[in-house]
Amino acid sequence: ACGFRFRVFSDGKRCSTSKVVRKPEVLPESKRQGTCQRKTFVQEQADRLEQANNSILIKCPQKVNQHQLLKSLERHGNIAHYHFFEPFVDGQLEGLVQHMQLTEEDIRLRFLVCSLLQDLCTAILPSVQIQPFGSSVNLFGRVGCDLDMFLDLGNLNIERKRTRVQRDSSLEFQVKMFRCERVATQTILSVVGNLLQHISPSFDSIQKVLNARCPVLRFCHSPSNLNCDLTASNRIALCMSETLNAFAQVDARVRPLVFAIRCWARAQNLTSTVSGAWITNFSLTLLVLFFLQQCSPSVIPTISHLRKLADRIDHRVIDSVNCTIVSDLSKITPSNNKQSLEDLLHGFFDFYGSFPFQKKSINIRTGQVQRRSDDSPMEIINPFEENLNVSKNVNKRQLLHFVELSQNASLKLEKQHQLSSNQSWGLMTLLQHGPTQQARATDGAASIHPTPKVERFTDLFHSLWSTKQGNPEAK
Ligand code: GTP
Ligand code: MG
Numbered sequence: 001a002c003g004f005r006f007r008v009f010s011d012g013k014r015c016s017t018s019k020v021v022r023k024p025e026v027l028p029e030s031k032r033q034g035t036c037q038r039k040t041f042v043q044e045q046a047d048r049l050e051q052a053n054n055s056i057l058i059k060c061p062q063k064v065n066q067h068q069l070l071k072s073l074e075r076h077g078n079i080a081h082y083h084f085f086e087p088f089v090d091g092q093l094e095g096l097v098q099h100m101q102l103t104e105e106d107i108r109l110r111f112l113v114c115s116l117l118q119d120l121c122t123a124i125l126p127s128v129q130i131q132p133f134g135s136s137v138n139l140f141g142r143v144g145c146d147l148d149m150f151l152d153l154g155n156l157n158i159e160r161k162r163t164r165v166q167r168d169s170s171l172e173f174q175v176k177m178f179r180c181e182r183v184a185t186q187t188i189l190s191v192v193g194n195l196l197q198h199i200s201p202s203f204d205s206i207q208k209v210l211n212a213r214c215p216v217l218r219f220c221h222s223p224s225n226l227n228c229d230l231t232a233s234n235r236i237a238l239c240m241s242e243t244l245n246a247f248a249q250v251d252a253r254v255r256p257l258v259f260a261i262r263c264w265a266r267a268q269n270l271t272s273t274v275s276g277a278w279i280t281n282f283s284l285t286l287l288v289l290f291f292l293q294q295c296s297p298s299v300i301p302t303i304s305h306l307r308k309l310a311d312r313i314d315h316r317v318i319d320s321v322n323c324t325i326v327s328d329l330s331k332i333t334p335s336n337n338k339q340s341l342e343d344l345l346h347g348f349f350d351f352y353g354s355f356p357f358q359k360k361s362i363n364i365r366t367g368q369v370q371r372r373s374d375d376s377p378m379e380i381i382n383p384f385e386e387n388l389n390v391s392k393n394v395n396k397r398q399l400l401h402f403v404e405l406s407q408n409a410s411l412k413l414e415k416q417h418q419l420s421s422n423q424s425w426g427l428m429t430l431l432q433h434g435p436t437q438q439a440r441a442t443d444g445a446a447s448i449h450p451t452p453k454v455e456r457f458t459d460l461f462h463s464l465w466s467t468k469q470g471n472p473e474a475k
Contacts, residue, residue, distance in 0.1 A: 138240075147227065244289075260345060264409065
């Protein structure tokens, strides 16, 4: 195996590839990239070519243990360096998570912004807490995602009883005075908005979206460049974040799959950074989780099961809504499902490419499809507040797009299966636009959007209208 390359082909669909380099490749520190004595471009080219000339690439069948293969090769000569490449697709999906996920620094920065904001808010609400929720903490956040926070006024009531006189600041007084919690929330967010505007130069681009179903204060924390959404008393959403976080941890395939589907949806323009009549990342995540509950055997348990495993200390009822789930995740039995990520990805597209959205709704609490209870095109039941539909904002056109694109993706994966085993494929295949969209793009239209721009604006207009009219579940 010296001086030439050979490949061991396999019939197995999923192969591991190892690359064996026969010459020592470890460069002295001074020669590594980033140090002062850098290699010239020409040198680098020459070295890389020489390295390649002394390398062999082996595709080893799934049944053969890579390390045993390495041992048997060592009997024929010294191996200076070796690299194992993960199976193509699964490796790519895991790589996607590594590449896109929030780093430790990102997470620290997000909590720091909460803490800075809390310091400011305590000037008017001494016992308030600012808590992050959403993708910053649910393990599905990607670099650059927004920072969702809520003003936890829960302590206010307790505090009020304890130190009624001392803590009776004017804003707390208003909270007491307002019968309607919504008006109190709007007032508090408005006052916090003014505070940020006039007192802290770090927070800018402040927008008060107080008439939405869930009033929100939007702003940017300029030193960290984080776009922030601040709501009030949103504890149920925090429980939702904890639940998603638990699902992300119960099986290693959950995160790569959710990241891949979110990435696919973004590339296909199914999702957007602005809210509208299209599917949100949150809804997509629930779709993935529901699909994983439908696999046989299931990859993840239902929320009802997580509730059954809960201890007494886990018991939580917020505004009469039972949000209890187990906190000790070691109590959850690992799944017997051994499907690869590639299979699951294919399964997801197959499942939703033919899902009867008109008749059935999705419920991750029970893990079962249900008869529809409302007349919107798509129904994803809110796992904690079952009278609410998380995907109420999605219009028929956007749903059809989602279904059509899922069918296209499934077909693409089907084709890949039919290719010979030595022809690998990549995630990029899924991220490219399908023939219909390409045709649209070349058909005189300047954009490759799945929905022509005019239609997208119409959708946006309709969604703004329905929010104004009081869409019961629009965030
Ligand atoms: P990103 O797109 O990465 O920001 O994902 P995200 O999960 O943070 O979504 P988003 O910022 O839109 O919402 C933050 C959190 O609010 C979500 O994780 C949910 O817990 C909750 N949320 C979002 N949309 C809805 C909704 O339509 N209904 C309910 N009940 N909760 C929602
Ligand atoms: Mg978010």
